[in-house]
Amino acid sequence: MLTKIVIYSLGVLIILQSIGIRITPLLTALGVGGVSIGLALQTPLANLISGVSIVMSGKVQPGNYISLASGESGYVVDVELKYTVLKEITDNLLVIPNSKIISGSFKNFSLPDKVFVLPVTLDVAYDSDLETVEKVTLEVANNLLKEKTVEDKSLEESEEENIIKPSILYNNFDYFSINLTIYLKIYEQEFFEHLEVKHQFLKELHKRYKAEGIEIPFPIKTAYPPSQRMDNSHSI
Numbered sequence: 001m002l003t004k005i006v007i008y009s010l011g012v013l014i015i016l017q018s019i020g021i022r023i024t025p026l027l028t029a030l031g032v033g034g035v036s037i038g039l040a041l042q043t044p045l046a047n048l049i050s051g052v053s054i055v056m057s058g059k060v061q062p063g064n065y066i067s068l069a070s071g072e073s074g075y076v077v078d079v080e081l082k083y084t085v086l087k088e089i090t091d092n093l094l095v096i097p098n099s100k101i102i103s104g105s106f107k108n109f110s111l112p113d114k115v116f117v118l119p120v121t122l123d124v125a126y127d128s129d130l131e132t133v134e135k136v137t138l139e140v141a142n143n144l145l146k147e148k149t150v151e152d153k154s155l156e157e158s159e160e161e162n163i164i165k166p167s168i169l170y171n172n173f174d175y176f177s178i179n180l181t182i183y184l185k186i187y188e189q190e191f192f193e194h195l196e197v198k199h200q201f202l203k204e205l206h207k208r209y210k211a212e213g214i215e216i217p218f219p220i221k222t223a224y225p226p227s228q229r230m231d232n233s234h235s236i
Helices: 002-018 024-040 042-057 098-103 130-151 157-163 193-212 226-235
Strands: 065-068 073-079 083-087 093-097 106-108 115-124 167-173 178-187
Touching (some): 042 073, 042 083, 042 098, 083 098, 115 193, 130 167, 130 178, 178 193
Antiparallel strands (some): 065 073, 065 106, 083 093
C-alpha cells in the first residue's frame, strides 16, 4: 500500500512538471509540513510506543501497587496504550502518560510476589539486657505474624513458613540509646496491610517492654545557659 502511494505521488509530480508547473515550492511546503506534523505527533507517538513496551514487558499490571521516582504512587487500575491509570489511597484516579513511566524509574511492590519485608527501627536504653530485648522483641513479632497467618486462610504452608521468620539486628550505639531494626516478613494481599501490621506490632511491643522493664529512651541534650558558658570560659 505504501509503495503504491509513493509511486502515484511521484507520477503526479512528474505530470505537474511536464505541464510546466514548478514543483519545487510544493516539495518545500510538503517538507515543512512533514516536519510540523512530526513534531506535533512526537509526544503521542512516544506515549504509544511506551504503552506497547509496558504491556509487552509485563512489569506493570492491573492490581499492582507502584511508586514512581517523581512521587506518584497507587494501585494500577488500567494500562492503556497512551497512559496508565493509578488509584491513590485517597481513591482518586491518577492518569500518567506512559512515556513518563518509561523515561523514569519506578518501584513495583507487587512483583515478583507479594512478600513484603517491613523494617521497624527502635531505640533501647544503654542499661538494657540486649539478649532479653532480642528475645522479647522476636516473641512479640512471632505472635503477631502467627495471628495474621491464621486469619488469612488462603496462604499455603510454604508461604506460612516464609512469614513466621522475623529477625533483629543491632545497628549502632547512638548518643543516647542503642539502635536496632526488626525485619517483619509479611505476605500481604493489599499493599497497605503492612501499615496495620506495624501499628499492631508497636502497640504490643510497647506493652511488653513496659512489663519487662525495657526502657525506650527519648533524646536528652545538656543545655548550658550563656552565663554558665561565660563563667567556664573565664575559668579557663
